[in-house]
Amino acid sequence: MLREEAGRRGLSPIQARFLVYLLHRPVELRRVGELAREFGLTPATASGAVDALQRKGLLVREEWPEDRRYVTLRLTGAGRSIAGELSGWSGAVREPLGELGGEEKEVLLGALLRLVASLQREGLVRARMCLSCRFFRPDAHPGRERPHHCALLDVPLAVRELRVDCPEHELHVQGGGG
Incomplete structure (x- = not known):
């Protein structure tokens, strides 16, 4: 489902997974190196996907306020919206779980x-x-x-x-x- 929905939005599957990951992670885990480690990718591959998401206006790179040597990734409003929709499958699980x-x-x-x-x-x-x-x-x-x-x-x-x-x-x- 994620692959098809990503394709409809002009995103690769890894770009879609990055958006969902970034939506649900604390700021200290929103770095290119963390994405590479989490998804088993080279830093160059992760950076390329992040560059593409940045060009599409779905995220921005920002200096970490506590240590300016580090760059964190922040979803834009459009990025948060798409990430929320891509992770919307969880709604199909919430109702049956609510009955337990x-x-x-x-x-x-x-x-x-x-x-x-x-x-x-x-x-x-x-x-x-x-x-x-x-x-x-x-x-x-x-x-x-x-x-x-x-x-x-x-x-x-x-x-x-x-x-x-x-x-x-x-x-x-x-x-x-x-």
Whole structure:
């Protein structure tokens, strides 16, 4: 769906994905280098797509206010509008999810997180989520409402509090046995 909608708007699929990514990310992650890393592209390829989006008036490059050596990317009004429309498929999911009870949502979230973690281990997706983080301690507090634990923040976590895009994430590298 994204590919077809992007084509109708004169965007390549990666340009469309960049717009949606930038719409939902904090300013510190809105840099060409982050786009390249997130999407597994060379910096030159990411920069080329950003240049095209800038020429189309959908984003602008701005100096980072805290460190002028860095450049961040800001969506223009048109860019935000298109990004919002491109990510509009989520509305089709919201209604059925709204009909689920709290416990059902938590079970579904847990299952989806485990699925994404499995895809991540296979190298098919990139995610900065609790389940793949070296600080995550699953079931550290069994039988409690918040059974998991984040060793970085030193706080217990409920399933509903698990993150899928944490800026503090550090990938847990499993040892080779021994």
